[in-house]
Amino acid sequence: MHVAVIGAGTMGSGIAQVCAMAGHExxxxxxxATRNEAAVHSMRASLDRFAAKGRLGDEEPVDVLDRVSLQTSTAAACTAAEVVIETVVERIDVKHEVFREVVAAAPDGALLGTNTSQLSITRIGTVLGDDAGRLVGMHFFNPPVLMRLVELVAGLPTTPATVTRAEAFARSLGKETVVCxxxxxxxxTSRVSAIVRLECLRMVEEGVGTPADIDKALRLGLNFPMGPLELGDFNGLDTYLHALESLEQAHGDRFRPTVTLRNLVAAGRLGRKSGRGIYSYGSDGTMIEGSGMEDGGEGR
Ligand SMILES: NC(=O)c1ccc[n+]([C@@H]2O[C@H](COP(=O)([O-])OP(=O)(O)OC[C@H]3O[C@@H](n4cnc5c(N)ncnc54)[C@H](O)[C@@H]3O)[C@@H](O)[C@H]2O)c1
Incomplete structure (x- = not known):
């Protein structure tokens, strides 16, 4: 199949790789353009790792990369697309601008997917007019090459046929699906992970346990692959605060961000990317052991 992936950041690069590994053009x-180049770099490094583990079958990394072409024009990317997946920044105005271009350029029957983590699919689709029925949330997880789930989200106008097509497409990538x-x-998914992380932050504020112990408890006792507090630092506490604010608006008080989280973000302690968050990080990005903040205090 011909697939257009619009946005070559963290997710777009991974999703493009998954599609190419499944044999799609x-x-x-x-x-x-620098993001396109960076995406090729990261795809090549990841494909080399797959090849080293014998997980590319008969193909070489270069064979897979040959199926990926780079564009800087959305219209040019979409002209032959049977599936379009939008993975641009999480801003409704940017997504609207992209989908206006997509719907004008893509073939009439193309399946339209958005990788939004939390914007309304219905709202994104308002610029599509009668074509909104072809839009579906296709929520991949980070890193797309390793995570098995694609969460499909039906907007109000999304047709059942669109959801069925998206399920088949996700299966062609070797992914499992669930339908919201x-x-x-x-x-x-994001709703549950937000509430778990929030509860962990509340426990830090109450001094019930250290961040390291809370993360360890969830990793070893509840089988979380990564502690929720570490993950918050990894993804960025500003992103997390923003997500909680919109969940609070939609679902009420149980998603209200904690005072500590607000203070951390106000102080620019955003997690790994700023060198300090719930934990502190060395210049190479590795976490400094024992650096977790305690009792909602400032940490070391
Ligand atoms: N990072 C994650 O863990 C994650 C997980 C699931 C879903 N998402 C969602 O995926 C989407 C992308 O997230 P990301 O983390 O890859 O962001 P990112 O910032 O890494 O990449 C976004 C890319 O979009 C590009 N872009 C901006 N405007 C554009 C336009 N008009 N046309 C083409 N490209 C444009 C930017 O140059 C940038 O390279 C967001 O909606 C996000 O909520 C992210």
């Missing part, structure tokens, strides 16, 4: 498009049948903020 991919046009990867970012308006910032209502366009509800936080879908099925």
């Amino acid at each position: 991919v046009r990867l498009c970012d308006t910032d 049948r209502k366009d509800s903020p936080g879908f099925l």
